[in-house]
Every structure is written in structure tokens, then in C-alpha cells.
Amino acid sequence: MLSRLAELGIRRPRAVAVLAAVAFLVVGALGGPAAGILDRDRAFDDPGASSTDARLALERATGQAAEPGVLVLVDGAPGSAAVASAVRTLDADRAVARVTAPPSATGGSPLVSRDGTRTVVAATLRAHVDREAAVERLEDAFADRRDARLGGPDVAFVQVGQQASEDLAGSELLALPVLALLTFLFFRGIAAALPLAIGGLTVLATFALLRLANLAVDLSPFALNLVIAAGLGLAIDYSLFLVSRFREELGDDRPIPDAVRRTMATAGRTVVFSSVTVAAALACLCVFPLPFLQSMGIGGALVSLVAAASSLAVLPALFVLLGRRLGKVRPLPEGHGRWHRLASAVMRRPGRFAIVAAVVMLVLAAPALRTAWTGVDASILPESKSARVVADAMAREFPAVTTNPITVAVTAPSQEREGVQAYATALARIPGVERVAPPRPVGPALWQVDVTARGSAISDEAMRTVQRIRDAAGDQRVLVGGASAAQLDQRDAISRMLPLAAGLLLAATLSILWLMTGSVLLPIKALLMNVLTTAAATGILVWVFQDGRLEGLLGYRSQGGIEQTDFLVMVAIAFGLSTDYGVFLLTRIKEARDARIARGAGPELEREAVAVGIQRTGAIVSAAAILLAVALGAFLTSDVVFLQQLGLGAAAAVLLDAFIVRTLLVPSLMALLGRWNWWSPRPLQRLHARIGISEGPPPEPARAAAGARPGTPADVPR
Structure with a gap:
């Protein structure tokens, strides 16, 4: 496939360029409106959980939500004209x-x-209404009133989505000039325009595909934030790999078609496996x-797959x-340059450098041992949003309303009223319960x-109370719902499926690295370093967001924990990109090692192969990491706290992997293990010989054979 794409680009370059331009316009028209179409409701709830069953049962029975979702904070005493006006406005909306x-x-x-100077008016929406549309109508209805502010869980949900959509454009508009400047510094000249063009095509094409996917599965609009950041970063990375390799080939005086x-046969293959690696991790x-x-x-x-496809189809x-x-x-020539000198210096004292690098990573990871989990509510919004204003005011001024509503659906015939009443009375004695309304x-x-x-x-206190209520059901057929129950069920769902997800992630990482290297030990070592990188990034998140540091600089208020779902996204990104960079480096090391074995190199071949691999990839991996960290780190400018956490965690993981793991840990550990790096049982060796992958180039033209001096670019294996 790669050779066919190369030949197509060589034989019909203008046709391919025109088709790419047309495709850009088409996917722009299809993908542009995606931000207004992806609108999955209750995206953080488990659809199969008992809390969801409780909510749906009560909604079917009553035709309305189980609890008030819209709260209007009115500057006025009960019975005042301001309160009466708020009631009329709410009553007038068809969704209430x-x-x-x-x-x-x-x-x-x-x-x-x-x-006694402020009043809350509570509104319960009808079942199965469009919550977003209803909240937006009510926001418009109260927009001109300074004496009333909208809040409540339904309003907070909508405003979180609105804020994320605003940040979708703002953060990347801020990142684009920085990416353009860095790309120019790395590429110079017209080559700097190629990665940004591929990035734009990647993002719009993925938007269009998400619109199609949304026809079958309702998708959350938050996926668009990830697509923009990862799309720009990965497309630029893949373009960097391809453009850099093409310029090297030109520098070796090859004809343009060659x-x-x-x-395509070398860097193109790396891009394919890179995209599969990242896609597998996120999948x-x-x-x-x-x-x-x-x-x-x-x-x-x-x-990830679209970024690779766009790069490989258009760039040739x-x-x-x-x-x-x-x-x-x-x-x-091999053996020259600052990256070769750095790798050689590390491998002269591998034990010391391995210990120092590991200690640094472990110190960064130490705060992760006290990670606390939190969720999504109005507290993640900026203080300018009405849902946050109402939530803060109620916490200060309405102590009885700050308690957490839990809805219990009890299945029992009408003649069992006394039994249901006795159950409700028993609930009032459960620790953590303040009041129980009559059934x-x-x-x-x-x-x-x-x-x-x-x-x-x-x-955590509210979720423990939910669990106690469930445990106290006895003979009653009970479903417990509400925000706390949904949060508890979310954690249970994550805990239940985490072993499967982790197993798939580990299997994908080990399989891809084994296919590329043929070694058993290298994939295991890479896996351990991926875990270390993720732990260090988590420690940084805890130190900043859980401990409430840099609140003024980043413009957030700590929730006292890390949002769990975005943490999982960060872990998937970190694992995928760490394996990606590992593939890129290890294949060049293996290529240099195989060439030295073929030439009958001496005992220093192992360390020299590592140094040459780092020499060939150090600058590219560093540039790719910086560009990707800028694209992902743009989330730090968001006003939604969990998006900031995702941005900092992913950017930190990328930079730590590129500048500590690949620069210090990899060469020092490979120097310590020597030829054992490449050990594999004989059955696996035979299997890899049949199905393994190598980034080796196509055979050299005959021109390189005669008269070339060893060590000149013509002799350097790629």
C-alpha cells in the first residue's frame, strides 16, 4: 500500500493535490457543523446502572424528571414581585x-x-425533553434580568458543554500561531506550511467522520476538543517524520522519485505503526x-488513523x-552530533544515569499515591457562569439546600403503604441521611x-450514604438514583471494566513493540517506562489540581481531586504516544544493530547501535514532542477544570517521555542489558522472522556500492 501511494504521488502529483484540495472543501462543509450536532445527553452516566434505571422508572411513571434540575436565584423575599415574575417565566416554558x-x-x-432577602425558585423539567434546548430558552428569558440567575444541575450540564465549545475554538486559535512559529523554526521555508495543511485536513475529515458515526451512536461534544488538539499534534508529528526523512534523502543526492x-518505505511505515499504536490505545x-x-x-x-492517512496520501x-x-x-556521519555525544555519555555511566532518571520520575510520581477522584458539577465552571454563581451562593446562604438529593424508587403495590413507610423511617436512621420525605x-x-x-x-461522603441506602433495602425492591448514585455507579463501571481495558492496552503495547523489534524484554521494559511516565504525569496533576496550586495562574478552583474519566483519557494518550516514540526509536536502533552485525562489528556494536539510533531520532522526537505538547497543552487555557487537567497531564507525559525516558532511561538501560535487550525464545524468533516488521529501506541503488568510504552518508543504513 505504501509503495502504491508513493507511485501515485510520483506519477500524478497534480491530480492528487487537486483531489486533496477538493477533499478539504468537502470535509470542511460536512465536518464544520459537527460542534452543533454532537449532543449526547448524560454522557458521564452509565446507561446500564441502577441509578439510570431509577431515573427512567420515575420519569416513565410521572412524565417529569425525578428532581428539580433548574434553580433560579432571585434577589427578593418570598412573595415579592421579582419571585412572582420568575415563577411566571418558568411556568411559561413548555419544557417545565x-x-x-x-x-x-x-x-x-x-x-x-x-x-430572608433571597429566594430560590425550583423548576422540574418534563421527561424526555431536550435539556439543552430548554435551558437555552430559559437563559434567553432571564438574560436581561439582573435580579435572577439560573443554576441547578441541568443548567450546569448545559453550561459545561457551552464552555467546552467556546474553549474548542479559543484554545486552538491561541495554539495555532505558536505551532506555526515552531513549525517554521523546525522546518524553515515552504516546508513549514505542509504540517499545518495536513493538520487542518485531518481535523475536518475527522469531524465529518464523527458526524457519520453520530448517526449510529450518540457522541459527546467533548470528543471534538480531543480531535482538534490530537489532530493538529499528530498530523504535525507525522508530517515532521516524513518531511525530515525526505529532506535527508534529498541531502543524500537521490533523485526526487527515489x-x-x-x-514512504521507512518513515511512512513508522507513521502507519504510530497511528495504529495511538488508535489502539485510545480505542x-x-x-x-x-x-x-x-x-x-x-x-x-x-x-490518529486519519492523520496518518492524510499524511501518507497527500505528502508524496x-x-x-x-x-x-x-x-x-x-x-x-555516524558517531557525530550532540545527540550521539549525549547517548555515549549516558552509556559510559549507565547505572548512575538510570538511577538519577528513575529517581526524578519517582519523585514526580510520588503525589500520585494520594490521588483522590472527583466528578463533574457546577464547581468546574468559571465564576462568571450563572450555574457556578448559584451553586456558590447556595453553599453560603442556603445551608438546607446544599444537602444532596437522593431519589429512591420503591416497587410495591398501593396496599403496602405501611411497609414502604416503615422502610422510609428506617432510611432516616442511616448515617449521612439528614431528612426523608414521606413516600x-x-x-x-x-x-x-x-x-x-x-x-x-x-x-465521597454522599456516595457512601448511597451505598448504605442500597444495602438497607432488605426485602424491598429498591432503585436508588440522583447525582450521587450516578457518580457512584460511574466509579463502579470504571472499576469493573478497568482490568479489561488495561489488559487490552498492555496487549496492544507489547504486541506492537514485539512486531517491530522481535524482542521480548524490550516491550516489557517499554511497558514499565510507560507506567512510570503515566505515574509521573499523574503526580504533577495531583500536585497542581488536587492540591490547589497555580489557581490564580490557571484560573480554576480546586475540587480536591482529579476527574476520573478525563484521567483515563490522559492515560490512554500517554501510553499511545510513549509507545509511538518507542517504536520510532527502537526500530532505528535495531536497524543500526542489524547493519553492524552484517558487517561483523565487534563487542561495542550494542552501545554504538543505541547511540546511532538516538543520533538519528533525537532531534525529530524532541521536535515532535514539543509540537504535540503545545497542541495538547492548549487545553490549559480552557475554563473547564477537567479539560485543563487533560491538557497538563497529556503534555507533561509527552515531554517527560521525550526528554527523560528516551534521552536518559532508554540508553542507560539498554547499555546495562547489552545483547540481552534482544532476547526472545526460539519459537517467537521463528514467528517474528515470518511476520515481524522492520523499518529497513528498500535496497540501495547500485550507485552506492563502488568507492564509497565507510561512514559516508551513502553507506549509512537508514
Whole structure:
């Protein structure tokens, strides 16, 4: 396939370039509107959980949501004109099923502030309405009022999505000029335009594919944020690999067609395996039942494959059209350059460097031992958003409303009222429960019991209370719902599926590295280093976001933990990219080692092969890591906390892997193991000889044979 793409680009470069331009316009028209189409509701909930069953049972029975989702904070006492106006506005919306406001004589209503000057009006939406559309209508209805602000869980959900959409454009608009500048510094001249063009094509094409996928599976709009950041970063990385190799081939005085063929046979193969590596890592997220993680897995896998396909399909034709205007780079002879000197220096004292690098990574990882998990609620929004304003005000001024609502659906016939009442009375004695409302029938053989519990909806205290309520069911057929129950079920779903996802991730990592190297020990060592990199990135996240550091600089407020679903996305990205860079480096080391064995090299061949591999890849991996870290780190400019966590964690993992693991740990450990790096049982050796992959170039033309001095570029194996 790679050779066919190379020949197509060589023979019909203008046709390929025109088709690429047309494709850009088509996918732009199809993919551009994706931000308004991907709108999966309740993306962080497990659709098969008991909390979801409880919510659906109550919605079917009553025709409305199980609890109020819209809260209006009114600057006015109960019975005032401002409160009456808010009630009328809510009643007028077709999506609102019920409005609750305290009477004029408050009587200690929890909907009235401590000083009696502010009032909360609660609205419950009808079942199965479009929550986003309903909230947006209510936002418009209250937009001109300074005495009323919208909040509540439904409003927070919509505003988190809105904020993410705003950040989708803003963060990458900020990153693009930086990426353009860095690309120019790395490539110089017209070559700098190629990665950005491929990046734009990649993002829009993936948007179009997500629109198609959304017809079969409702996807979360948060997948678009990942597609933009990863699409730009990966497309630039893959273009960097291909353009750099093409310029090296030109620098070796090869004709342009031969340079294209060799580029596709070497760097092109690396790009294919790189994209498969990243796609496999992110696809592991699809085993979790949460729509958010499935959406991120689908989007991440697609964007990786599309970035590779765009690079490999379009760049060969552009190489032919632009030719030597892209510039040429004559590679340094083996044994020269700062990367070779650095690798050699590390391998002269491998034990010391391995210990120092490992200690640095372990120190960074140490805070990860106290990781606490949190979820998504209004606290992740910026202070300018009304849902955050209302949540903060209620925590200060409405102590009775800050308790956490839990809805209990009890299946029992109407004649068992006394038994249901006895169960509700028993619930009031459970630790963590503050109040239990009298049971009320909501349908044939279905009762609703409203429980208020201490702690915020996403707190560990509230989730322990939910578990106690479930454990106390006894003979009653009970389903427990509400935000805390949904959060608990989310954690249970992650814990249940984590072994499968981790197993798939480990199997993909080990298999890909074995295919590329033929070794058993190298994949295991790479896996351990991936774990170390991920642990270090997690430690940085805990130190910053869980401990509340840099709040002023980054513009967030700590939730006292790390959002668990985005953490899993970060882990998948870190593993995929670490394996990706490992493939790129290890294949060049293996190539140099095989060439030395063929020439009958002496005992120093192992260390020299490592030094040459790092010499050939050090600059490229470093540049790729910086560019990808900028693209992913753009999430730090977001106003949504869990997107900031994803940006910092992924960028830190990429940079740590490139500048500590690949620069210090890999050469030092390979020097310590020597020829044992390449050990594999004989059956696996025979299997690898049949199906293994190598990045070796096509056979050298005859021109390279006669008269070439050893060590000159013509003799350097690629």
C-alpha cells in the first residue's frame, strides 16, 4: 500500500493535490457543523446502572424528571414581585413540568436565604425533553434580568458543554500561531506550511467522520476538543517524520522519485505503526460503558488513523511538486552530533544515569499515591457562569439546600403503604441521611422516596450514604438514583471494566513493540517506562489540581481531586504516544544493530547501535514532542477544570517521555542489558522472522556500492 501511494504521488502529483484540495472543501462543509450536532445527553452516566434505571422508572411513571434540575436565584423575599415574575417565566416554558417556590410566610423554608432577602425558585423539567434546548430558552428569558440567575444541575450540564465549545475554538486559535512559529523554526521555508495543511485536513475529515458515526451512536461534544488538539499534534508529528526523512534523502543526492519511495518505505511505515499504536490505545476507552469515554475513544482512534492517512496520501505528491524547494539536509556521519555525544555519555555511566532518571520520575510520581477522584458539577465552571454563581451562593446562604438529593424508587403495590413507610423511617436512621420525605405513590406499584444527604453530590461522603441506602433495602425492591448514585455507579463501571481495558492496552503495547523489534524484554521494559511516565504525569496533576496550586495562574478552583474519566483519557494518550516514540526509536536502533552485525562489528556494536539510533531520532522526537505538547497543552487555557487537567497531564507525559525516558532511561538501560535487550525464545524468533516488521529501506541503488568510504552518508543504513 505504501509503495502504491508513493507511485501515485510520483506519477500524478497534480491530480492528487487537486483531489486533496477538493477533499478539504468537502470535509470542511460536512465536518464544520459537527460542534452543533454532537449532543449526547448524560454522557458521564452509565446507561446500564441502577441509578439510570431509577431515573427512567420515575420519569416513565410521572412524565417529569425525578428532581428539580433548574434553580433560579432571585434577589427578593418570598412573595415579592421579582419571585412572582420568575415563577411566571418558568411556568411559561413548555419544557417545565412543575415550579416550586416558597410561600410568602416562609416558615423556615430551605428555599429562602438565612437573611430572608433571597429566594430560590425550583423548576422540574418534563421527561424526555431536550435539556439543552430548554435551558437555552430559559437563559434567553432571564438574560436581561439582573435580579435572577439560573443554576441547578441541568443548567450546569448545559453550561459545561457551552464552555467546552467556546474553549474548542479559543484554545486552538491561541495554539495555532505558536505551532506555526515552531513549525517554521523546525522546518524553515515552504516546508513549514505542509504540517499545518495536513493538520487542518485531518481535523475536518475527522469531524465529518464523527458526524457519520453520530448517526449510529450518540457522541459527546467533548470528543471534538480531543480531535482538534490530537489532530493538529499528530498530523504535525507525522508530517515532521516524513518531511525530515525526505529532506535527508534529498541531502543524500537521490533523485526526487527515489527519495519519495525511500521516505514512504521507512518513515511512512513508522507513521502507519504510530497511528495504529495511538488508535489502539485510545480505542481501549470504548470498553467502558460511559458515553463520554466511548466518544473520546472513537474520536481519538479516528483522528490518529486519519492523520496518518492524510499524511501518507497527500505528502508524496507535494514532495514531487515542491521537490528541492523543501530543502535538503545532509545527515551527519555516524558517531557525530550532540545527540550521539549525549547517548555515549549516558552509556559510559549507565547505572548512575538510570538511577538519577528513575529517581526524578519517582519523585514526580510520588503525589500520585494520594490521588483522590472527583466528578463533574457546577464547581468546574468559571465564576462568571450563572450555574457556578448559584451553586456558590447556595453553599453560603442556603445551608438546607446544599444537602444532596437522593431519589429512591420503591416497587410495591398501593396496599403496602405501611411497609414502604416503615422502610422510609428506617432510611432516616442511616448515617449521612439528614431528612426523608414521606413516600408518595407515583404510578402503579411504584413509590418515590426523596432523601436528602450530607455533602455535595460528588463527594465521597454522599456516595457512601448511597451505598448504605442500597444495602438497607432488605426485602424491598429498591432503585436508588440522583447525582450521587450516578457518580457512584460511574466509579463502579470504571472499576469493573478497568482490568479489561488495561489488559487490552498492555496487549496492544507489547504486541506492537514485539512486531517491530522481535524482542521480548524490550516491550516489557517499554511497558514499565510507560507506567512510570503515566505515574509521573499523574503526580504533577495531583500536585497542581488536587492540591490547589497555580489557581490564580490557571484560573480554576480546586475540587480536591482529579476527574476520573478525563484521567483515563490522559492515560490512554500517554501510553499511545510513549509507545509511538518507542517504536520510532527502537526500530532505528535495531536497524543500526542489524547493519553492524552484517558487517561483523565487534563487542561495542550494542552501545554504538543505541547511540546511532538516538543520533538519528533525537532531534525529530524532541521536535515532535514539543509540537504535540503545545497542541495538547492548549487545553490549559480552557475554563473547564477537567479539560485543563487533560491538557497538563497529556503534555507533561509527552515531554517527560521525550526528554527523560528516551534521552536518559532508554540508553542507560539498554547499555546495562547489552545483547540481552534482544532476547526472545526460539519459537517467537521463528514467528517474528515470518511476520515481524522492520523499518529497513528498500535496497540501495547500485550507485552506492563502488568507492564509497565507510561512514559516508551513502553507506549509512537508514
